[in-house]
Structures are given as C-alpha cells and as structure tokens.
Amino acid sequence: MNTAEKIATNERGRISIRNVTKVYDPDGAKVLAVDNCSMEIEAGEFCVVVGPSGCGKTTLLNAIAGFHSITSGEIHLDGELLCSGQKRTQPGSDRIVVFQNGALFPWYTVLENVTFGPVVQGGVNEKDAKDKARAMLGQMGLEGIENNYPSEISSGMRRRVEIARAMMNDPSVLLLDEPFRAMDALTKTVVHQFLLDVYDKSKKTVFFITHDLEEAIFLGSKVYIMTTRPAQIKTILNVDIPRPRDFRALSSATYIRLKKECIEAVHEEALKAFKAGEREMA
Amino acid sequence: MTNATATTAATPTTVTAPAEQGGALSSWQITLFSLKQWLKSPSPYLNVLGIVGFIVFWYLATERFKLPWFNKLPGPVAVFQEWVSRDPAYGISIYSPEYYHHIFTSIWRVLQAFILATVLGVPIGLFMGWKKTFKDYTFPLLETLRPIPMLAWVPLSILMWPGREASIIFLTFLGSFFATVLNTLLGVESIDEVYFRAASSLGAKPRQVFFKVILPGSLPFIFTGLQISMGFAWFSLVAGEMLAGEYGLGYLIWNSFIMVQYPVIVIAMVTLGVIGGFSSSLIRMVGDRLMQWKVREAAR
Amino acid sequence: MATASSQQFNWVKFRKSVFSLTTGRGIASIIIFTILWEICSRLGVPIIGNVPPPSAVLAALGKQLVSPAYWMSWLDSFVRILTGFAIAQVLGIPLGLLLGVNRTARELIYPIFEIMRPIPPLAWVPIAVIFWPTTELSMMFVTFLGAFFTVVLNIVGGASSIDLRYIRAAHSLGSSRSDIFWRVMLPATLPSIVVGMTVGMGITWAVVVAAEMIASRSGLGFLTWRAYVAGEYPLIIIGMMSIGIAGYVSSALIRMIGSRLTPWLRTF
Numbered sequence: 080m081n082t083a084e085k086i087a088t089n090e091r092g093r094i095s096i097r098n099v100t101k102v103y104d105p106d107g108a109k110v111l112a113v114d115n116c117s118m119e120i121e122a123g124e125f126c127v128v129v130g131p132s133g134c135g136k137t138t139l140l141n142a143i144a145g146f147h148s149i150t151s152g153e154i155h156l157d158g159e160l161l162c163s164g165q166k167r168t169q170p171g172s173d174r175i176v177v178f179q180n181g182a183l184f185p186w187y188t189v190l191e192n193v194t195f196g197p198v199v200q201g202g203v204n205e206k207d208a209k210d211k212a213r214a215m216l217g218q219m220g221l222e223g224i225e226n227n228y229p230s231e232i233s234s235g236m237r238r239r240v241e242i243a244r245a246m247m248n249d250p251s252v253l254l255l256d257e258p259f260r261a262m263d264a265l266t267k268t269v270v271h272q273f274l275l276d277v278y279d280k281s282k283k284t285v286f287f288i289t290h291d292l293e294e295a296i297f298l299g300s301k302v303y304i305m306t307t308r309p310a311q312i313k314t315i316l317n318v319d320i321p322r323p324r325d326f327r328a329l330s331s332a333t334y335i336r337l338k339k340e341c342i343e344a345v346h347e348e349a350l351k352a353f354k355a356g357e358r359e360m361a
Numbered sequence: 362m363t364n365a366t367a368t369t370a371a372t373p374t375t376v377t378a379p380a381e382q383g384g385a386l387s388s389w390q391i392t393l394f395s396l397k398q399w400l401k402s403p404s405p406y407l408n409v410l411g412i413v414g415f416i417v418f419w420y421l422a423t424e425r426f427k428l429p430w431f432n433k434l435p436g437p438v439a440v441f442q443e444w445v446s447r448d449p450a451y452g453i454s455i456y457s458p459e460y461y462h463h464i465f466t467s468i469w470r471v472l473q474a475f476i477l478a479t480v481l482g483v484p485i486g487l488f489m490g491w492k493k494t495f496k497d498y499t500f501p502l503l504e505t506l507r508p509i510p511m512l513a514w515v516p517l518s519i520l521m522w523p524g525r526e527a528s529i530i531f532l533t534f535l536g537s538f539f540a541t542v543l544n545t546l547l548g549v550e551s552i553d554e555v556y557f558r559a560a561s562s563l564g565a566k567p568r569q570v571f572f573k574v575i576l577p578g579s580l581p582f583i584f585t586g587l588q589i590s591m592g593f594a595w596f597s598l599v600a601g602e603m604l605a606g607e608y609g610l611g612y613l614i615w616n617s618f619i620m621v622q623y624p625v626i627v628i629a630m631v632t633l634g635v636i637g638g639f640s641s642s643l644i645r646m647v648g649d650r651l652m653q654w655k656v657r658e659a660a661r
Numbered sequence: 662m663a664t665a666s667s668q669q670f671n672w673v674k675f676r677k678s679v680f681s682l683t684t685g686r687g688i689a690s691i692i693i694f695t696i697l698w699e700i701c702s703r704l705g706v707p708i709i710g711n712v713p714p715p716s717a718v719l720a721a722l723g724k725q726l727v728s729p730a731y732w733m734s735w736l737d738s739f740v741r742i743l744t745g746f747a748i749a750q751v752l753g754i755p756l757g758l759l760l761g762v763n764r765t766a767r768e769l770i771y772p773i774f775e776i777m778r779p780i781p782p783l784a785w786v787p788i789a790v791i792f793w794p795t796t797e798l799s800m801m802f803v804t805f806l807g808a809f810f811t812v813v814l815n816i817v818g819g820a821s822s823i824d825l826r827y828i829r830a831a832h833s834l835g836s837s838r839s840d841i842f843w844r845v846m847l848p849a850t851l852p853s854i855v856v857g858m859t860v861g862m863g864i865t866w867a868v869v870v871a872a873e874m875i876a877s878r879s880g881l882g883f884l885t886w887r888a889y890v891a892g893e894y895p896l897i898i899i900g901m902m903s904i905g906i907a908g909y910v911s912s913a914l915i916r917m918i919g920s921r922l923t924p925w926l927r928t929f
Contacts, residue, residue: 146558172564182559186577186654196563199573230658248563407768415773433791494686501687502694508912509905510867512783513882515874516889516897521711596781600871603783604886611784615875618787630784637779 091157092251092284094120094143099152101138112138114309115152120301122157123282127295129341130305131349136288139310140256143286145170156251172196175245176254180261181237183229189216189240190225196248212247219243219277235266239273246277255287259294268326271297279323292341296334297324304344307351314344435624440631443624451622453613453629464632466608470526471594471640474533478590482541483583489542490549491575503542511536511593512600519605529601529609536593544586548579581655584648588641595637610636713894721895731884731903738869738880738907741797745804746865753812754854760813761820762846774813782807782868786875800872807868808861815860819853820846852926855919862915866908881907 101113112135120126128136141147142162143154151164162168170176175196183192190212197208216222221239229237238258245253255274259267275298278285289295295302302316316337320328328334399405416437422428424436446454453460489496514535522528552574560574602611610629617625649656678684695715702714725731760767785806789799823846831845873882885900920926 144558144562170558170561172562174562176558176562178555178559180555182553182555184556184559184574184577185658186580186652188654195560195565195573199560199563199565199569228654228657230654244563403765404768407765408772411769411772412776414769430792430794434788497683497686498690502690505691506905508909509901510863510870510908512867512871512874513885513901513904515871516885517712517901520889520894520897521708592779595779596783596867599781599783600875603786603871603875614784614787618790623791626787630780630788633784634776634778634780637781638776641779 090122092120093122093155093157094118094252094284094286095155096120096139096143097153097155099139099142099154100150101135101142101147102150111309113149114311116311117152118303118312120284120286122284125278125285125287125298125300126303127287127289127299127301128303128305129289129292129295129345130310131307131345132290134305134307134348135310136305137256140176140254140286140288143252144174144176144254172200172248173251174254175248175250175252176256177238177241177245177258179257181229181234181241181258183237183241183244185229188226188228189221189232192229192240193244193247195244200248208247212243215243215247216240219273233266234262235270238262238270242274242277246281246283250283252284252286255285257289258287259289259291267294272325274298275322275324292338292345293329296320296337296341297329302337302341304341305348307348313348314340316341433623435627440624440627444628451617451620451625453617453622453625460628463608463610463613463629464636467598467602467610467633468636470530470533470602470609471591471598474530474598475537475591475594477530478534478537478541478594479587482538482586482590483545486542486545486583486586487549487571487575487579489546490579491571496546500546503539507539507543511539511597515600515604518601525605525607529598529605532601533594533598536597537590540590540593541583541586544589545579545583548582548586549575551582552578580648580652584644584652587644587648591641591644592637595633595640599633713898717895718898721893722899725896725899734879734881734884735903735907738873738882738904741800741804741869741873741880742865742911745801745869746808746862748801749805749808749812749861749865750858753809753857754816757813757816757854757857758820758846758850760817761850762842767817767821771817774810778810778814782810782864783871783875786872790876796877800869800877803872804865804869807864811861811864812854812857815853815857816850819850819856823849851923855915855923858915859912859919862912863908866904866911870904 096116096118099113099116100111103110103112116139118126128139130136138147142149143156145162145168148167149162149164153163154161154168156174160166183189184195187195190209193212193216194205194208197203197211198205203211213222213225216225219239221236221243224232224236224240229240232240241258242253259270262270271294287295287298296316296318299318302318303312304314304316305311306313318333318337320331320333320337420437422431423434424438443449443451444454447456449457453463485499489499511532514532518528518531518535519525522531556574556578557570560570565573598609599611599614602609603615606612606615610633613629614626614633617623617629698709698712699714699716701709702712704710756770760771782803785803786799789802789806790796793799793802827845827849828841831841836844869880870882870885873880874886877883881900881904885897885904888894888896888900
C-alpha cells in the first residue's frame, strides 16, 4: 500500500476474517465451501477476491453481509464480532451489497431506489433524502434519469445507480458480488472508471468479488487469489499502480507484470476446477 | 420519458416510436401512434371480416337455409330485432327495465363476491408468502379443498346459507377466492430472493420488506389472479343463478329456456360476454395504473 | 409429482421431507379443521352448523362404497369428461397451432374467440340442449367448450411467443418449412399445450358437474344435486369429495402425461 492511500484512509471498515470455515449440508452430502480462510482487510482498502466460478468466494461475501451463517471461525468488523460459528449477523446498512445481476427494485424509480435506504432506516424526511439523492446522482454524472424506472435505463446505468444507492447509506464496507459480470467490454470500462472515481472520493473499504483477473488488478489495491473449492487463499498480490487510475493503467508495465503473475496462479486453479467436473454455479 | 443517453455513449437506444427523438412523449401519444400503425396493417379488416363471417354463417344456417339442428336455434336477425324492439315479444329488450334489473342484479352479486374475495384473498396470500409457519398451516387445507370445482359447492352452499342471495354470493366468492389466494402466493414466491437481500442490506425492517418488496413485487401476479378470479366469479355466478336464482342473467338464460323464449337466451349470453369482458379489462386498466414500471417497460 | 429419475433414491431427502415440520403442521391443520367442523356441526353454529358433521359423512360413506349406483355415477362423469376433453384436444390443438403459425388465420378467427371467451361455458347449456338431439350429446358439447377455449388460447399464446432465434437457427441449419413446423414450432409449443390441457381439465370438471346438476339424470354432479333435493345431506359431502378426488386424479394424470411429453422441462 502506498503512502498517499494511507493518509486518505478513514478509520471505519476494517474487516478481519479469521479461520472461517463453511460446510454446506444439503441432503446429508457435506460440501466444504470455505476451508480455514483468513484475511485482514484494512480500512479503506480496495480488496479484490479472485477465484474460479463456484470456489466459495460468494459464500464469504454472504457471511459478511449476513445472508449466510458460517460453520466456524470469526469475522470482525472494526474490532466488533460480526459473526462466528455460534452467532449469525443480520444484514445491515453498514455493509451494503451490490449484487451479481443487479437488484434495483423494478417497481421503484431511480430516485425512489436511491432513497430507499435512508427512507427505511428512518430519521430523515423524504424531501431531504430526495435532495441528497439528486445531489449525489448529479455528482456521479447520473442526472436526468431520476424519474425513470430501472427497466428504462441501460444496464451500465443501472449498475451505477445501484452503486449510488449503496453510497447513499454511507456504509463502512461496500460488498460487490461480481457486479459487472454480464457486461460488454465497452460498458465495463465506463462502470470501472465510475467505481474507481467513487472509491477515490470516498475511500470506503471495498470487498469486490470477480473471476476476471484484469478487472481485479485494474481496480484493486490488494488481490486475493483463491483456490478451487474448498476456498483458501492461494496468493496475495499487492497492486502498486498509483491512484487515481484510468485506462492508461492498463498498459503500464506494472499492470502487465502483475497480470502475468496472476494468470499463472489462477490458471492452475481453473484447470483443477475444470478437471473436478465443477459445474458453473456461482 | 426523458432521454437518458447523454452520459452513456456506449449504449445507443433503439428508435421505435417517433417521439423518441422529440424527448417527452405522453402515454396517449404512444396509443395514437400504435393505433395509426394498426390501421395501416391488414389486421383490423381481417378481424372484422372474421366476425362478420361468423354472423353470416349463423344467419345462413339458422334463418336462411334452416339446416337441420340449426333450425331450432334463434338466428341473429330474430335476436337483434328482439333486442332493440320497443315492444319485445318476450319482454326483454334494451327498452325494458326488466333487462337492466337482471343485469344489475348479476353485477351487484359479482361485485360483492369479488370485493370480498379480494379483500380476504390478497392479504391471506401475501401473508402465506411472508410467514412460512402460516403457510405450513393453511396451504394444505387450501390444497385439499381446491380440487373440488366451485360448482360442486352449489347444493352445500344452498344448504348452508339462509336465502338464495347469500348462497349465490358465497358460491361466486369461492370461485374467486381460491384463484386470488393462489396467485398472490405465487406472486410472492416469484420475487427474486435478491430483492429481499437488497432490502435487508439497505436496512429495511420486516414490516417495510412487506410493504416495499413483497407487495409491489407480487402485484403483477396479483392482478393476473384478479383477472382469473373475475372470470371464475362470472362462471360460478351463472351456475348459481341457473340453479337457485331469482333475477340475474344466469337465471334469465335458464328461465327463457324453460319458457321457450329462445332469442332471449342469446341476448343474455351476449350481455354476459360483454360485461364479463368489460370487467376483466377494467381490472387490467387498474393494474396498469398501479404498475407504471411494467407499462413503461412494455412501451419501449 | 412423477419425476421418474434413474438416479439413486435419496433417502435422506425423502426422510427430511416426510418428517419435516411442514408436513406435521399440514396434517395438524387438517385434523384441527375436521374436529372444528364436527364440533360446529353438533353445536348447530349458524351457517356452518347446517353442514352435516364428518361423523355422519363417514357413516354414510360405507353404504355408498358398496352401491353400484354410486360407481355408475363415477363412470358416467368420466365418460363425459373423456369424450368432451378428447374432442377438445383433437380439434383445439391443430386449430391453435394453425392460428399460432398463420397470421392471416389468426387475425380472421382469433377475435371470435376473444368475443366468446368471456361467456361462461355454462351459459351454453340451454343452447346446447336445444341444438343437440340428445342430452348426452349436449353434456359432451358443453364439456368440450369448456376445455376447447382454454386449449386454443393457450396454444396461440405459446406459438406466437416462440423465440425467433430458434426459428432462425433452424433456418440456418437448412430446415424446410415442414421441418420448422414439426421440429421447432411443435416442440416449442408443447409446454403451452400441456398447460392448456391441465387448466382445461380443471374447467372441464367444473363444467361437467354443473351441467349434470342442471340438465342430466346421471353422473357425480347429479348425485350431489339429488342428495340435496332428497334431503340426504351427508351424501352431498360424499359427492363433493368424490368430485374432488376425480378431478385431482385426472389432473395428476394430465400432469404425468405432460411431463412425459416435455422431458426437457423436468426438474429434479
């Protein structure tokens, strides 16, 4: 981590994952999804987890988000116990998830979606929330679509609105579960830049899951490469490309070197996964 | 609809309606546009031709050539003459108050039963989808009663309720109720898990999940259910009125059959069809009003 | 649910589903319902009290089960259902496909269906009785109508919503027009044919029962109606239960045939 980043770091959003294990038990067939996995994520770190499909990385995210329990181990957020083998956490607005296929409520307009968090949490009146949302959408270059329904805007736009919806709640951690998966290359570059801008401005802790190596290196400060199920950390890469980054970073020497290292590490795992006859599931 | 292409150069919008270039376009402009397109195509003329052909065949078979079997049926001319006659031979025409009495009796029965079924059925269905324990207790009961066609309830409902009116309304209610509950439940279960997760991640409490996710999310299915349930309501109403009615269109059909006033049967049938079709399009309209996000999706 | 899987039978799954809380609660609720019904009936609670209690129904059931007249009612109803339903399929499936495939035919004929559809099938009973020379034929006709509309409308919906990509793929693979019909359109429409059959079967039973009550001298519907007229109230419940079971069995049969016809939709 370089010095510039360290200074901008705020104090919220330190995640520590200690010896987490998760065993799925559907119909008596025990499946080990995550095996004794440990990670220390600094506050304000852009952490990317890469691994082959179905390797258990989403399980880890779901445990932090509070959608699933874990079998053993502990996860702490800012020194507080979030969940352990005995305790399951409830989902909350301090750890907001941006989902794989998007989860903007189709029955609400963009503005209603973005204000959803503040409105349901209470404490703000709706007008203030709307003003704040408009201002935020404006800053993010998303003005003019407030009264459209999600089905009326493009997929790249939808994804950005969803990130805006998450940021409205000022979360400690932003959890992104392969958010740009089914996107064409052009749209992807736009949303990548958008996410980088959001990150540079807010310095939130980001926990980003993907199976796309280039995306991982381009976006992340630290890249955790996972093994095939059961998921364990195989390698950790420190990405020392300076921020703010833009598309030029993609042709820098550091990027290319890191990508090479990464490909070698992941390819081995991908082959293993393929040979084990894993079906695409994530 | 505002044009939102300014910030995404990467995603060009498809140009379908003319107003897309002009910026704002209101819903009636869309309607007008599609109406013009429709009139340019052969469809409306074929549609009319089909219906006219059917009536001509009916006329030829019954009144002109008097084919065997068909000759006993009332023909379109006889029916029409009776319908618009100021002095109808069998007492039912658009000028006779009797006719409207039958119509309003039927509508009023359906309305009471339908409202009751909706007011009870939608919350029960939503609740079943929301609380698994509640579903565990109620669903098997529903599934046990459901295979019994609502019309098999006719004798029992006459036996149960004092007076014809109550038993006919109960019967009509039953038909609607099951359809409403099941479709609402289906609607809740069709909501993608991800929306529940998103809502709870954004800090929504269970009550808010109910009103902001479950209710709007299941609305499309609820309205499909209401349309089906309206169909069932008319279906069972006719049976109830035929067997136990005094007044009402079903009763009119059966009574005219017994009194050998055949043209009236057809008048009543057509009236039933028109009102039935009208009531289900009314529900569709209300549904479109409530589900703007679906309408706009379809308009694109 | 007949999922004729060749896979190993999963005992753990089976045991879990049979001895689950859900099953227990379901059984409990049905038992509680029956007990409540018995109590209400005995105490003469208004409205529900007019329904004969389950004990009386059970007592009357024994006599019916050995009576040939009771089983004749089953047979009569089933014959009507089968003929009406079968004719509806034989006529409805080709017509539905034609309307789905051919735009001109659809625009010519479909509006007539749209107009006829809101008329409840039972409203046809008098016209059917006038038209057909025997009551039996008119019963079958009304039964046929009930299923016919559903079948046709479902198939048209299914055929006109086929994904254009399949047809294009078939074209580019070198299919002729008839290939496209038999190998693409027909299988792609099969699921909606099956749905139409399932829904149609439900409507058919409702129609037959009511038609039998209104205008016939035999069948399960008549049995139930006669029980009411003759004051043998427990028999009403037996009639209703028989109709329910018969309807359920026929729907299950249709579903079974349906899943045989569309193996690609099976979920394990």
